[in-house]
Amino acid sequence: MDQISDMRFEDRSISIPTDEMAAKLWGVDVITAGDTQLFGRQLTNSYAIVALLSGGGTLERDGRTCRLRPDTVYPCMPETTFGITPEEGDSAIAVVRFGLYRTDSRFAGETYAAEAGAVTALFLNRDTAIEPHGRVADLCRAMRDGMGSGDALLRWKAQIGLYELLYETMAASGRQRTAGTGEALERARRYMEEHCGEPLNIERLAGIAELSPKYFVDLFKKTYGRSALDFLTHIRMAKAKRLMLRSDRRLKDIAHEVGYEDEFYFSRKFKKESGLSPTAFRKRRERKIALYGSSSLLGYMLPLHIIPHAAPLHPKWSEDYYNLLGADIPFHLDGYRQNYRKSENLDRLAESRPHLIVTAPGLEIWEKERLDAIAEHIEMPEEPAGWRQGLLLLAERLGETAEAERWIGEYERRTAELKARAESSLQREPVLFVRVLKGRLYAYCNQGIEDVVYGDLAVIRPEGLPARGTFNEPLSLEKLERLGTGRVLVLVCQESETLDAWKRLSASPEWLSLSAVRNRKLQLIGSNPWREHSPVAAEKIRDEAIALLAGNCP
Template identity: 30%
Template structure:
């Protein structure tokens, strides 16, 4: 996600009279001191964060932004977010979740050749400065009171007040002028994402960034690891792939034109260059039904742009990919093997993926009698090899290779940014489970930090061990300059984490003003696959930012 603080395209406001809005819920968080957290979560609807008093931060898809009174923060469905109010004194924030409906959904049934956006285009995103916090506070108080009423007329009045709030917010957004809150390269990237369907030139993008053409070319490549035109091409192809999913059923020429290519043969060449396969092959593969018998395999499928046709119902990603890719066609698999076999027999999947030893070798012949079935060995394959193996099993080897190339390029770019900033020193990663402190080394997010980003492990870390444990005394006497904890959600783990936080103030101050200690919840950060490793990579630059 990019800071979308600049003036939204005027054409986005032109469709407001074709939109309807429904407030799902409003909650109020207030605390006289300490921290008020909005836990890490994938959003299933739009969300407004309205700080009334206090300040804090919000991380959206790995990108850190300030959160403070005097601005409203707009988030979109499918984003991974976490928010935190910090500091002392009285603090107050309202959280409003809402849906957007449009006449386009009806028009598309009459115009099937016109590709539709995956999400309805709410006109603004990110931080929007507002003129009067008091006005928003009064509106939110009114909405809260009416939403909780048993009287349907008063609940209708709550929706009316919500429209007043949206009117005030969008009016403020439309009056905004471009600011310098983001870097010039971020503004250029945002412009590409907003106008990717248009003919964009380097001179136009350089002007948007406020730099010379020569400086822009050098700085964009240095910042993102690829040129602006290469980024435009990749972004267009990414949008095209979303329009090639089975439920869309658009023709190739319409997809090419929609994402900015008038020449279909040229679009085909660029598509194969980026994804490793021809568009026709991608669309044919997208229609294949792939079932997974274990939730940890879902991440690799998402990296390959595959929505499983069947997956365990109790895995947290089930709701994420249902919202992210707007599909209800995922069959929830039962836990019992006999019931799973019955479901998969009726489903008639093209491929079935399982994880050893969750799927026993005894069950494998029964799965293979239904469809080609493959078992992934978590102990023998790291996440890269798993992705390549799964890609080969389901006919997506070129896509897996393309994804890995993009990952390596991103890692190289982030390493360069880390090298330009203050020295990070030695790093220690650990998981707190009850009273146990386990060092993270292999087969975890530690691989991103140590192997891909070249962080130096603290001296106490032995990367050869998979279950190294430490006592609290060993932890705090180590030479670690930075610590990152994954903290389980049970009461004992949270109590241990609270005790560690109390000791953080005893650490020597960081010369660069950064925090020395950061933490993450177990989900999704304990998952070990390509999807989560990329999330870690995207978060690496912001984890220890001082948020107090």
Template identity: 25%
Template sequence: MSNQHKRMSHFLVSLKKHSWRAGFGLRVPQVPTHALCYVAEGCAAITISGKINEINSGTAVLLTPGMRIEALAGNTGSLVFYVLQYVEAALQPSNQVVEIMKNTLLAADLQTDSTAFAISLPATLLSKLEELAATVSKQDYASILRGQLLFYELLSFIHTEQLQHAEKGIGPVEATLAYMQKNYREPLDVGILPRVAQMTPSSYCRAFKRATGMTPSEYLTHLRMKEAKELLVSSQYSVKDVARSVGFSDELYFSRLFKKREGLPPYIYMKQAGQRVAVVSKLFLQDHLLAMGIQPIVAPSFPSYYTTKSGFPQYLHHRLRGTKALNAEQPVDPQEILCLSPDVIVRMNVQGREDALEWKQTPQTLLFNDYLHWDEYQMNIATMFQKESVAEEIIRHIDTVEKQAKDALKFVTRKGRWTILRVLGDEVRMYGVYGHALTDLFYHKLGFQPDPRVTHASYRADAFSELLALDPERIILIWSEKSHVAALEQNPLWRELRAVRENQVYYPDSRDWDPWGPLGREYMIQKSTSFFLRAAGHG
């Protein structure tokens, strides 16, 4: 919308609905008027001034005269979208008579950047577009006047949505986050970030705090300290080298800041992290160790499940460079670990295991029991390495991440009741409402409302008959292979379920989702939030 709205009037030129099949391609040399494009169904890639943007269902794009669309293409499915064209006219008083300037396309409106944003009330906008299209198709004078009225109502709606989008600061803040993540190793003045986001300093700081839970300066320090801990763990650099590598020119200031945040000076942190720690439990306890700055010399991997070369999940693969991958899908020989000369061996105390006694007799082994919640694992491992204060900071950070995600997902989680399933080759597992890290995260932290008829703990195996009787409103499929899901979709009983018939089955790519450790939990929260926002037309 033009910022000159107080002196502008708008006139509808045309409104068209387009339906294109997958594989279409379009080139528009130049946009002749102002235009509002709204994607009602599907997704596509639009290239404007050399920049490629993904536009999904529920996305509006505002274009200005003279803009060049180099390509619009959809390769994954059909696309249904509306294009509303209009002109802006400047109004000037002349002898107490308002006259429309002859040149309605003002030079000030010849912009090179489009504005794309998700519509929070897509059904409302679609209804307005349909009503306007039906009205302008008629040629009588009353319909023309009615059409102009509906057109102004639609512009007012779009203007409000655009202001809400700007207030949330979603796009601009994400852009500055990416800028900081790319440049935090260099001297970086956070004062330039509002200009990068094209926001006022006060509005930007409020939006940034809502998005991250931190101020820009705090977030920059967070990035630098996270990198510093990884470098200190490697033992290849001096404290001075680490400080310079993460953007601090003053080693003394870096050391004071590090001690304030981590509870101990960097050289002590480096010494403690230098312990040779081996993880031999199937649970990814290396996640908890890495979060505290301790990189194990050996850690469990699952090469037949994870797609990385190491057999570690995606979010741990690069962090565990230099760590020996221990195939946890096979029995572990204690001698294989002892020959690596570990100072500490971390293992869960699994009762009834044939090799449990052998591990107990190994003096380097620290055994601990199973716990219900991820933060109990974190605190107990921290106690082993005298890092309780570090663990407390990790737990506070994850709590903040969970609260931010819960707030972002409100308009998704409030709709209907949810049931979580895992599809395996020969069974369907139904997860309960407590007693499992997965349901703790989804139901108790992120705010998804469980079906009230589901009351059991952990999960129930072979629960397909129970699922049919439940006939849930919404289904989330977790950790399920595509071939297993495809086989289930061929079952006519599955297709009769309410959630299936109403297209309320959500199937994210969750292979690497792991809610048991802080790094995996944060990764899972980010990925799941992004998935559900896109599914709802807001991502």
């Protein structure tokens, strides 16, 4: 049986079957600044919804006063008091009064008042924002006009308007409740990551999430696919791996830093989690693995917990990797514009005396000949193979298949959880990517965007562009207007000629008249991570896409 709501009170669930709920609209009052008789506190014997139609005003309930916001429903329960104060000017506030009843399907025609507790669950006892803009005001005005009409058919239509308003309220309340518990869990998850070295238990984590311990345990496992304590163990072991690979600190000190007083217990947990003892894991540092051709290769090494002996790095073109790993990589190759200085980098690579070299695809013959003279090398597959296949192939050659499978599994779990929470926003409208280069526009899709945005997150593609795969098609402003019917994300190449052209274009009347610009649906994105194709970049693209398109940062 369909349920209107399922809200927990002290671990009990109160629900209302939708096919047993009936509503009756009693009337709609519209209060303006010119009215006086409806001002002040009043007792309501019926259910009521307060909504701002225009201007501004305040609502007082239960001794608390709040400023009314547009597109928001404010519920008031029977036998409670509330007061309304419109602001001066053209302010108008609607008060929709109605009754709620339950019908017994076993006995035709028998109805009775809905239980107070069930109705509290129905509204989730909270104010609820409803989309799209103007929907609440339109419904309230239509109900008022219908109820005041001498036409019985229009009065009956007003009753339908009440059902529509209740439906919108319940649906939006459910979405907000899900987002609220999701944020609570995210708060606990972030706390685990930032304080994993401290003593943590379920009671403390549940307190941070402001949920009961039992509800927290059940909801965390349902959301993340593993228990909170298992998740904490995963965080602690990941940090321990980073510490072991980057320093010569004693195992006892590392165990203490990640939250374990007993280093032997830590070793057992580490082996169970990673499949290797800490000593065996630490021997990885003895392998001198070098990277050549692109700093994006670091995005394949990090999931395997391997810090390379040599790699291309640059403080601008690979800023994140430079800041994260620069001090841990002994030999820096020049990462300017992704291996711009090839001969110098090959000389530096030979100087590092690596055991194995991992290279980007598409090398020239002379580069491969130089590499053959330095050490054995592995060439990564072309991008269309996808980052998952590339990671698994590399991991197999390095004997790290289990580590790669663990990382991919965690990515899949996290992606599924984020997608479920934001699916309605992600699939609301098409998303067009535009690249700006030297004063020209291109409809754009690289392999990372294809794999993550249109693939993993199932974001809608604009009509009129290839159904799948990468492309870089010239784009006029007229075609941008036709294709950019939803969100438009713009990637501006960060070099002087393009930046000057972009400054002129973005200030032009033609650009400012675009629908996406006028409706504030156009946003800029950066080269990092949107131009990179790697597991780490895929993770960042996923998180940024969720934040940009769904309005929440995980």
